[in-house]
Amino acid sequence: SQTIHQWPATLVQPVGSPLSLECTVEGTSNPNLYWYRQAAGRGLQLLFYSVGIGQISSEVPQNLSASRPQDRQFILSSKKLLLSDSGFYLCAWSPGTATYEQYFGPGTRLTVT
Amino acid sequence: DQQVKQNSPSLSVQEGRISILNCDYTNSMFDYFLWYKKYPAEGPTFLISISSIKDKNEDGRFTVFLNKSAKHLSLHIVPSQPGDSAVYFCAASHFGNEKLTFGTGTRLTIIP
Numbered sequence: 001s002q003t004i005h006q007w008p009a010t011l012v013q014p015v016g017s018p019l020s021l022e023c024t025v026e027g028t029s030n031p032n033l034y035w036y037r038q039a040a041g042r043g044l045q046l047l048f049y050s051v052g053i054g055q056i057s058s059e060v061p062q063n064l065s066a067s068r069p070q071d072r073q074f075i076l077s078s079k080k081l082l083l084s085d086s087g088f089y090l091c092a093w094s095p096g097t098a099t100y101e102q103y104f105g106p107g108t109r110l111t112v113t
Numbered sequence: 114d115q116q117v118k119q120n121s122p123s124l125s126v127q128e129g130r131i132s133i134l135n136c137d138y139t140n141s142m143f144d145y146f147l148w149y150k151k152y153p154a155e156g157p158t159f160l161i162s163i164s165s166i167k168d169k170n171e172d173g174r175f176t177v178f179l180n181k182s183a184k185h186l187s188l189h190i191v192p193s194q195p196g197d198s199a200v201y202f203c204a205a206s207h208f209g210n211e212k213l214t215f216g217t218g219t220r221l222t223i224i225p
Contacts, residue, residue, distance in 0.1 A: 046213075090157070100213065101147065103159065104157050109154065
């Protein structure tokens, strides 16, 4: 069966510091991968998605970036965090072949102070 | 432009009764719809989906209804249980689109 991992679970970072959140998927190959953010009291905002290694689509212009160095690894990064980057970050995967369902990881709570 | 709307931010229902969560969409290209359930500090979990070729899909206590002419879908939970207390998101997509468009969510509280 497939599993998705995210770490860390929680993170407190000062403004201006860098960020690296990691997501890995097990039990499948060539998945579509997604990064979402849920701000307090808000819905799910798609940040980035990838349909293959090295291929990244950005949905929202911001100071975040994403990379997919391996087939089942997706990384969310920032060089300098802003207060507005605080939120709950979710990674998701989908089989990517004629199916719409996405399956989410446990999330990372990021607080920028 | 909010293409998927959940106009009720919250809903309280007595245990054992029916919970009805609503979702409206504006993009007529959407042909597949999903419901997710989310507990605090956890990732959303997939509940049930429906294709636009159907108007109803059931899975145990959960039924999703789709009214394409009204661009409206609803999730019925019956009977409601305390463990159903969570935030519910509807989402939509269309053929050839790798992305889902999510609504803003409805917080369901089941009152014992």
